[in-house]
Amino acid sequence: MSPRQAIQHNLLAQWQLPIPNLLAELASKSQVSADFFSAQLLLNDARQTIKSLVAQNWQADAIFLDPFSPPKCPQLWTVEFINLLSKCLAPRGRLATYSSSAAVRTALLSAGLNIGSIIGAGRKSPGTIASFEYKKLPKLSMMEQEHLQTKAAIPYRDGAGAYPADRTLQDRAEQIIVRRQQEQQKSPQESTSQWRKRWLGSKM
Numbered sequence: 001m002s003p004r005q006a007i008q009h010n011l012l013a014q015w016q017l018p019i020p021n022l023l024a025e026l027a028s029k030s031q032v033s034a035d036f037f038s039a040q041l042l043l044n045d046a047r048q049t050i051k052s053l054v055a056q057n058w059q060a061d062a063i064f065l066d067p068f069s070p071p072k073c074p075q076l077w078t079v080e081f082i083n084l085l086s087k088c089l090a091p092r093g094r095l096a097t098y099s100s101s102a103a104v105r106t107a108l109l110s111a112g113l114n115i116g117s118i119i120g121a122g123r124k125s126p127g128t129i130a131s132f133e134y135k136k137l138p139k140l141s142m143m144e145q146e147h148l149q150t151k152a153a154i155p156y157r158d159g160a161g162a163y164p165a166d167r168t169l170q171d172r173a174e175q176i177i178v179r180r181q182q183e184q185q186k187s188p189q190e191s192t193s194q195w196r197k198r199w200l201g202s203k204m
């Protein structure tokens, strides 16, 4: 939700002062600086704004990756975007997301991150936590590990070039989805329905 909409819907009122004032200033001026809190709000397509953070060598201790689901918003779950995002994560920093999608997990692994499984807040399915160097990540179950060997683990890619520099992060959602479907059709990997049947059998 955009910060201004959050204010219009009175969502800041639940926080103690001075948090609502700081967030309101952030929404109106796009930056705020106080003794104990400073923030900058970057709007526009995250695939482009992330490039300026990478250029500044900006490093976060925590990243919460919260786009709409991969089928709805594949642009922010691609190998290319997650690779740039990972460059903004400090070595012991952690990236968390509600998604347990095998395609998303493959993209995190391909950025060189280690991954773990976490309980998704308010959700039945687990989420994912990732870090380069933080050692205490909760392990993936065997079922989750095997999910990464199936066609579902084929990741989303943004741009068709053979080299990373050719992948411009400008594709439309449909292009990214079709590219992945084509790759899945060609892939000899186990189908995700076979994997599910092996693990869940008659419970399906």
Ligand SMILES: C[S@@+](CC[C@H](N)C(=O)[O-])C[C@H]1O[C@@H](n2cnc3c(N)ncnc32)[C@H](O)[C@@H]1O
Residues within 6 Å of the ligand: 001, 002, 044, 045, 046, 047, 066, 067, 068, 073, 075, 076
């Ligand atoms: C699931 S919402 C979560 C927003 C926020 N974390 C919250 O809790 O209110 C996903 C958001 O991603 C935004 N979004 C979709 N594609 C984007 C893109 N390419 N760049 C930046 N934001 C994008 C949508 O407009 C939407 O506000």
